[in-house]
Amino acid sequence: MLYFLEDVSLLMSLVSCLLLFISCKHFWRKGNLPPGPTPLPILGNYLQLSKGDIVTSLLKLREKYGEVFMVYLGSRPVVVVTGYKAVKEVLVDRGDDFLGRGTVPSLTFLFKDYGVASTSDMEIWRALRRFSVSTMKSFGMGKRSLEDRVEEEARCLVAKLKKTKESLVDPQQYFGKAACNVVFAIMFGNRHDYDDTELLYVIDLVHKTLFLISSRWGQLNEMFPQVMRFIPGRHQNIFVFMKELFHFVEKRVEMNKKTLDKNNPRDYVDAFLIKMETENINPTTEFHMTNLLCSTMQIFFAGVETTGTTLIYALLLFMKYPDITAKVHNEIEKVIGRNRCPKIQDRSQMPFTDAVIHEIQRFIDLIPMGLPRKTTEDITYRGYSIPKHTNVFPMLSSVLKDPVCFPYPNEFNPKNFLDENGEFKKNDAFIPLSAGKRICLGESLVRIELFIFLTTILQNFDLKPSVTPEHLDITPDVSGLGNIPKLFTMAFIPR
Template identity: 50%
Template sequence: MEPGTTLTFLLLLGLLLLFLLLPRRGGTPAPLPPGPPALPLLGNLLQISPFHTLQSLLKLSHTYGPVFRVFLGSRPVLVLKGSAVREALVDNAEAFAGRGRMPTIEKTFRGHGVVFSNGDRWRQLRRFSLTVLRDFGMGRKSLEGRIQEEAQMLLQELRKTQGKPFDPTYHMSSAVSNIICSIVFGNRFDYQDQEFLELLQMMNESFREISSTWSQVYDMAESLLQSLPGPHQRIPKLLGKMREFIARRVQSNAQSLEPEQPRDFIDCFLLQMEKEKDNPSSEFTMENLELTTLNLFFAGTETVSSTLRYGFLMLMKYPEVQEKVYEEIEKVIGPHRPPTIEDRPRMPYTDAVIHEIQRRADLIPMNVPHRVTRDIIFHGYFIPKDTDVYPLLSSVLHDPASFKHPNTFDPSNFLDESGRFRRNEAFVPFSAGKRVCLGEGLARMEIFLFLTTILQNLQLQPLVPPAQLPTDPLESGFGNIPPRYQLCMLAR
């Protein structure tokens, strides 16, 4: 062998041996996200107060950054703050499109229904639900007319108070719920219908229970508490009674179904079940029908009605804002014609006020939990498949980099220097990405039409000086529950 060839051979052999002797990096291609040390079984219960879950997570972000990991019991959860929320849900939409666990409601849903399902089940149910909602008018003139009619019926009910103090909770729940009821059940309910009022009461109670301190404790210590008595046992009972009502409606629809003339969401689902009865991979089952209907009924009622109740509170606390909205209504719509969606672009101040109400209501502050659908490197960290994710929507809605006055109620957060409405990517009350709220278009239409119809005709009057009005949530956990209050509505 030539000297040059020998030298080359020895060099290559040495490099090979060096490669074989070097320590290998096993497992993850990048480090796991940072986070506080966790205890066995309890996880980070000592660092995360169930009384102030969101505030605890925001405080931890000051130490560990906008992407960090905590343990709820033995369950690892990725927490996202600020701009990292949009980077995950929008820029990496498919990877963050899973639905994470909510132990307090798992006994009811068990991974079924459009909101709490995953994988192909979720894709089938979401695609179908969006199609049916659009077929029944979501985002169209036909549904706008239905909301306008309901707004006039609500106005009649509010006038019956004759300027006397009352709690607006069930007035607003009834009106808002009647819109989604007309889609899923094919009819509206009278405001005095006892069965309807009982349903709304159960819905209100379950939303409050899911958002209570005890539910936050249960989410963090499920393995220790699941067999013990406590408030967490009430949630499945409340949701179960609501599901029983839906099951009765499904049976009634099945007995009178006319395939050529579907009346509502339930009819359409029943027809799809029949169409796919021989398909073994079909997700159109009775369980998914009942639980998807419960998803739509619950979300389509509680979110908008809570937002409107919070809006009334803010408009009474800032009477100058209420008066300015009324002046814009007078100028653009006048005193007699019902408001329409076409009025909204010509009412920049009202539009800004509505956006600010939603931003400050911060209704689902930690979002509905997400889940990572595949291994992913995010912000330089390795996030394993099936990791639950808390994208903190509240941190986006109160981001000082996006809003001039993030911690006060100020419509100018959505207005430019000329008073024109200004859109903002940080406005995410409906979440973002693949799991964005199914009914966003419907909710936006409802909030505008209900609010402008009421303010066109009635003045909101508090029972105490505006500065004394409560603004802290009744409960703050999964949801921010508006405080209970009374008001008077006086004729204009």
């Protein structure tokens, strides 16, 4: 036994020395890279980013190193880009140079290089994105309009909330289901009753997964994935939950396969299955089962959590700022009234409500670091030489709260989107779901959902918090890949 322990100890020492050598060798070859804090072998810049709030840590480093700087997540170099002008260069002006998908270890362990959101192969990405955008626009191959689906779900949500009889409830239980049902309809062709156990199970998995990835445990996993994969901790549930979601998608795809009618496609999965069949003679086609499963899960995951979390945060902000909510109520009464459902075309006549919804997205800063990009070639950027396949963080938070672009960057204020006449004012720095060619696939869907869901709720209810507005905490519970609000309860009082 003693000899065995000595052998293990020697092996661990050799591995540590090898990692130290590799890390030091990598660091010594910095060349003309952007400035940044000096990394330690193996640990990288962990000491500068170890407080569980990587977003705040990165933005603080900007004060010392400027708009573009480099940090090391463990041994992985990452170029951090901040501020509207610099981020716009990366996402739009020079978008092709940064079009690759960066590494997110919590997700890529499952997806590898497959799926429309994860693949780094530009030709495969273009084909999958073109197909996905076209299919989602047609929304079930043209059977029903997207707006009709959202309106139907909003009516179901109102009916369910009225049954709560003004009691305090967790809004996540209702608004997460509404968002999930809209995505269900697009991806799988049907919605679920709010009491359906499968719907509850899936929503819970999606929310807990993003929460854990954004938590301190998840941030550690992003820095040291090779080590954390074998260390016990809450982050291990990320892998469990992701696999369970993947099995759910596999089951739903199999259900579609058994009932597929090639002449009558019902949803995204049907359209992909038909595309697979037409491409089956092409040995290099990107339309195969792995890309179907990964793309479906990626779109489904993003669609559920993006809208669901934004709606929950919106309720919190409406209760925190009752004066703003009262103005939205008045605009709804004036333009829509109470006898018909809100329509997306109403938005053009409701500048204050439109500004408030934009301000909600800006203020909550849902994806503060943006999804990471990767350079597609060796490039020169702002005088720095950045090698091919370098990870890049386009910090959306630094854009949405850029004082050059927004007069009230750190407070919730609809005037950020209103001109001196009270009319809605567009702002190019409004990029809550990124920008350029890799902007979120469901960005247009999110806009429709937020307007119809929120105006429908405020048309039908007054919102009552469980505490006084001044005691409502609107700071995120965790801030990492996503900003997730703290749990709260509230009551919906029929108007």
